[in-house]
Amino acid sequence: MSAPNGSSPQTEPVISEEALRKAEQYIEEEEGAANRMTGWIGGFLVLVAVVMSLFHLYSAYAIVPTQTLRLVHVAFVLFLSFLLFPLARRFRHNIMWWDWIAAFLAIAIVVYAIMGGDDFTDRNTTPEPLDIFFGVALILLVLEAMRRTTGWIMPVVTVCFLLYALFGAYLPQPWTHKGYEVGRLVGQMYMTLEGIFGVAVDVSSSLIILFTIFGAFLQFSNAGKFYIDFSFSAMGGKPTGAGRTVVLASFLLGGPSGSGVATTVTLGSVAWPMLAKVGYERNAAGGLLAAGGLGAIISPPVLGAAAFLIAEFLKISYLDVLMMAAIPTILFYLALFLMVEIDARKYGMGDTAFEKVDTVWNLTRRYWFHFLSLISIVVFMMLGYSPVLSVFWATIVTFLVSFLRSDTALLSYDLFRGKGSLKEHILNSKLVKALEAGSVGMLNVATTCAGAGLIVGVVTLTGLGLKFSSIVIDYAGGSLFLTTLYTALVVWIVGLAVPVTASYIICAVIAAPALTKLGVPDFAAHMFIFYYAVLSEVSPPTALSPFAASAITGGDPYKTTMQCWKYTVPAFLLPFMFVLDPSGQGLLLMGSTKALASANWWSIAEVTITAAIGIAAIAAGFQGWMFVRTTLPERIMLIIAGFALVYPGMIADVLGFGLVLVALVSQYVRGRRVALRA
Incomplete structure (x- = not known):
């Protein structure tokens, strides 16, 4: 079997020091x-x-x-x-x-x-x-x-x-x-x-830095290495194992970090040889790695820094923000899993095996406590602790459980055995490195928050937000669909120039009022803006995640970016669902635990299933493959069906389900013919 670019997948590439240095440059950017x-x-x-x-x-x-x-x-x-x-x-x-x-x-x-x-x-x-x-x-x-x-x-x-x-x-x-x-x-x-x-500096000083410290504690206790090893072992040995590994590892690794570029580089340096071995060409592999890194910004329990700002702007608990992100995150990773399943069939990936670090059972038995660290934040919040206290105690938990093994301990066992001086042990400890990394690692976000405070101050002082929203609504002629489309374009254009956090802050104060004026709930408007702000990670000229991935794989940066778009486009149609129709707010679990208590669970399940089928249709349409290679009419039907299913409304749903059914029947019939000929 040949790789799509013509190179043999059996030749496992070695990542050069130059490639890693180039990838590190994108992290520095x-x-x-x-x-x-x-x-x-x-x-x-x-x-x-x-x-x-x-x-x-x-x-x-x-x-x-x-x-x-x-x-x-x-x-x-x-x-x-x-x-x-x-x-x-x-x-x-x-x-x-x-x-x-x-x-x-x-x-x-x-x-x-x-x-x-x-x-x-x-x-x-x-x-x-x-x-x-x-x-x-x-x-x-x-x-x-x-x-x-x-x-x-x-x-x-x-x-x-x-x-x-x-x-x-x-x-x-x-x-x-x-x-x-x-x-x-x-x-x-x-x-x-x-x-x-x-508000931005308030969030930076009370939440972002604490989550950064928590992430540093996980990193220096070797939790990141465990998450990657666990994913390799859990997903290995299958044709789709390589792609699945990237998807699972990006969730486990990215969830606590909240950094798209760092997750892409960390995972890419380990996963690219494996992806090449099973048949991914350079640009496709880079696109998948970057898409996985993008998931770090939208995945609980940390999400990106902008998620903390959502809680502050809306005056809701951070647990509510995590809850709102739950179903969209599941659907995002569903889209990635579907894409790698289709990749295996599309590129004819065989049963190429790769060495496992260890069995899942052995890894879990030795390092189970890293999962405890990961979920402890949510547990503390569910127990009624504030987000600040939750991450504080989660950091303490991470520190304490690190001593369950000598190779993860943040202070050397020799310190407790009386070997060496206390000063040397403290100065050279992982604990000091984690505390240092916790502060240094968030300086760029903190300066952005301070600068964004200047922007928010101007908007508040001059009333620019109300002016801008009136202009957008006038251009849209009062249409909610056009206003939503224009808002998405504004957020995307702003995101081309500035990081995710800054993009969200700017658009939250100037663009969100346009949506809320037309009856969109605050929480849906802000989540819509958050998801489109995240697109800045995969949109040139600031497409840092795909560019970093291309540096590792040796692919073309812009082709890698397009591949990343292919993997992520299905999920980024979801925000339209929870803005254009009240039923779509079920994807956000109605925005709060209080609202969820009286919600119609069947309606939530219905909109989630509809969204999942829409994502699957778009994935198959963009990949040009379902059970077998799609014909042009099938591909057009699937793409139209996907867009129809993520646009709320009975007529759109009937059209979408109908086209999916026709495509399925056509695929089944052609698949039987191919099987009979074989």
């Missing part, structure tokens, strides 16, 4: 290219990062005033960002004098605000000259920190919003507003909890 420091400076930076993580763990359990927590969080983030991320690549691995000035200026600005107390916040409409100086300095520092950690696009977008606030009086209708002076703008952005220190 998402997370920033950090300095690697040694000596006393390196030790100092590790200490600051560890103290930052310990402070936030303390604040999760103890009572720290909201205003203090947000300001201290921003101070830590800016301080570390300026010392860890260089002004330009030529200064990398060196901390320059201007970096120290910027870092300590950030601390001075926050100390000034905290020491000012209530008097400081009360004069936000009439700030003093020193307030304006520190406020302007903070805005500039946030913009520069964003540039260093995420690139130029997000700062440029933020500056455009700030200019809109300053010069709105000179714009034509309907965009015009009275315009605001620098002092008034600074008062909003620096001296209240409506700008930089607003």
Whole structure:
């Protein structure tokens, strides 16, 4: 059997160091290219990062005033960002004098605000000259920190919003507003909890960093390795085993991390040789790996950082957000499983076997506690704990159960045996590395949240959200379908330029009102925007997950991106279901546990089954294969059926089911003929 690209699948490729370095560059594009420091400076930076993580763990359990927590969080983030991320690549691995000035200026600005107390916040409409100086300095520092950690696009977008606030009086209708002076703008952005220190930073300081620390604890206790090994063993030995392994491992590995690119690279470096061995060509393998990585952003228990913002914007519990994501996540992975099943038939993959690391039973018997760590967050939330306390105690659980085996322990067993000095054991421990990674790993998200606070502040101050929603509705002529379509396009276009978190925040304040004005519930509108914001991960020029996958497989970045679209398109039609018709809200389990208690379970089951059949039809149509290769009429019928089934309504459903039935009969008849000839 030959691979689709003509190469023999028996030749197992070796991933070169150059390919891995190139893949790491895409992670750096998402997370920033950090300095690697040694000596006393390196030790100092590790200490600051560890103290930052310990402070936030303390604040999760103890009572720290909201205003203090947000300001201290921003101070830590800016301080570390300026010392860890260089002004330009030529200064990398060196901390320059201007970096120290910027870092300590950030601390001075926050100390000034905290020491000012209530008097400081009360004069936000009439700030003093020193307030304006520190406020302007903070805005500039946030913009520069964003540039260093995420690139130029997000700062440029933020500056455009700030200019809109300053010069709105000179714009034509309907965009015009009275315009605001620098002092008034600074008062909003620096001296209240409506700008930089607003909702986004609140979520960053209270939830995102705690989940990042939790993910780091899992990583350094070797949970990630276990999830990959478990998936390999559970799914091996079958024609579709390689593809299934990627799907299952991406869920287990990505769920706790919430990072699409990191999941793609981690999984790809292990899974690509296996995918090539069973017959995947480079671009198809890269597309599948990237699609699996994309699942990390929409999969419980962590999802992406934007999921925490949904809970804060809607003033609902994070458990409700997890619940809303449950069925769409299942359907997303159903689509991927169907795709790899079709791949096995389409590419004629035989029973190519690959070595298992161990049996599922042996792996589970030795490392079962990693599953306990994974589900403990949800268990704590179901017991009534807040999301903050849930992730705090889940982190403690992960720390404690790591000692069940010496190879997963976050502190060496030798420490308890009295071997070596306490100082050496602590400094070189996995625990310190996990605490450091927990802070450093979220700096790019935190700076984005601070910058997004500037955007939200402008939208609040100028009323831009209401203006924008009115414009969208006018263009759509009041049609909910067209408004939804335009909103999806707006979110997608914004997502082409900025990361998922920023894309969601921007569109949540400017685009969500258009949907809610036409009667769409808040939770459905925000989940719709969240899912289309996630598309930024697979859309050039910021298609970082497919580009990282192509670096590993040696495929073409843009062809890999198109393959990724093929694997993910069925699932991304789902958001239209829970926006266009009330019955579709069953896919979100009605948005809350309270609403679910009185919901019609048959209606939820019906819409879920309809969505699943629609996804299956689209998968078969896009792949051009069902039981046997589809003819052109069958392919057209399946694609039309899929779109009809994800568009709510009796007529659309009847059309969709009818076309699927015709295609099934046609496939069955042709399949029998092929079998008889054989």
